[in-house]
Amino acid sequence: MRRRRSPGHDLLGLALAAVVGFPVYWMVLTAFRPAREILSLPPHFLPGSPTLANFSRALGSDTFWANVRSSVLIGVGTVLVSLVVGTLAAFALARFRFRGRRAFVVVILVVQMVPLTALVIPVYLLLNDVGMTDSIAGVIVTYLVFTLPFTVWMLRGFIAGVPVELEEAAMVDGCGRVGAFRRVVLPLLAPGIVATSVFALVQAWNEYVLVYVLLSSPEKQTVSIWLVSFQTSFGTDYGGLMAGATLTALPVVVFFLVVQRRIASGLAAGAVKG
Secondary structure, X not given: OOOOOOHHHHHHHHHHHHHHHHHHHHHHHHHOOOHHHXXXXXXXXXXXXXXXXXXXXXHOOOOHHHHHHHHHHHHHHHHHHHHHHHHHHHHHHHHOOOOOHHHHHHHHHHHHHOOHHHHHHHHHHHHHHOOXXXXXXXXXXXXXXXXXXXXXXXXXXXXXXXXXXHHHHXXXXXXXXXXXXXXXXXXXXXXXXXXXXXXXXXXXXXXXXXXXXXXXXXXXOOHHHHHHHHEEOOEEOHHHHHHHHHHHHHHHHXXXXXXXXXXXXXXXXXXXXX
C-alpha cells in the first residue's frame, strides 16, 4: 500500500531547501548589484538596479583566465587519473581474493579520515625534495592522495553490483579478462563513474589550503585563490567577489545539471554490499 505524502513533509522540505539555497541566492543577487546597494540598510531581498559591472571587473582581472586554465587542468587531471587508477584498483578489490585485501580496504577508510590541514607541511616538504612545488603536476599528485581512496571505495561498490556471470559469459565467448572488463563491466559502470567524477571534481575545484601553499606563481594559482584578490588593504570589493564566486561555481553547477540523472542512479546502484 502506497503511503500518502504529508503536506507537512513538503513544507519542511521547502523550508530546508530555502535555508540551504539562500546563501547561493544572496551571492548571485550581490553579484548583479551596484556598490551603493550592496551595503544598504535595511538589506533588500529583491534586485533593485541590476548591473554587469561586477562581472566586467572580475573578467577583466589580469590573471583570471590563467587561473581558470590552471583550475581546469588540475580538476580534469585529478578526475582522469583518479578514475583510471581507481577503477582498476576497485576491480581488483571487488573481484579478486588476495592476502591483505581487508587491510587495504581499512587503509582506504583511514586515509579519508585524516584531516587535510595535518598533511600540508609534510606534503610541501616532500614535493620540495623532488622539485614539484609551484607545479600543476605536483598539485594533481597531491590531490590524488585524497580523491583516489574515495574513488576506489565508491567504484568497488558499483563493480560488486555487476554479476560476475556476465564476465564469465564474455570469456566463454572468446574475450580475455581485459576484454570482458572493457566490453561488459566498464559500460555498466557509467553511472558510478559519473557520480564519482563529480565528487572528485568538486573537491579538486574548490580546494584552497593545499593549492595556496604549493603554488606561488600568480598565473598558476586556481580560481579559489584568485577570489582573495578582491580583498585588499583598502577593503573588500563585495560586488566583484560575489561575481567571481558566481563565475567560479558556474562550471561545476553546469556539469552537475548535465549528469544529475546518472548521479542519482549511480548512488543507488553503488549502495550494495561489496
